[in-house]
Amino acid sequence: MCIPGVVAERTQSNNILEVEQVLGVEAARRVVIDELLAVMEGHGVEVNVRHVMLLADVMTNRVSISNMLMR
DSSP states (O other): OOOTTOOGGGOOOOOHHHHHHHHOHHHHHHHHHHHHHHHHHHTTOOOOHHHHHHHHHHHHOOOOHHHHHHO
């Protein structure tokens, strides 16, 4: 992650798949939360952050219910 002239500490990606590949699923979950909140706030919609966190959990969960029952 070294590009001349780019300060890594101040750089932020909104590409969820790229963030997951480089930094992991928890970082990708955080990007999902940040992006959803930014879109909602941009449209003047007030939403409880817990609802957005639940949606991000579902979006970043890789285990289906049938797989969980087989374990």
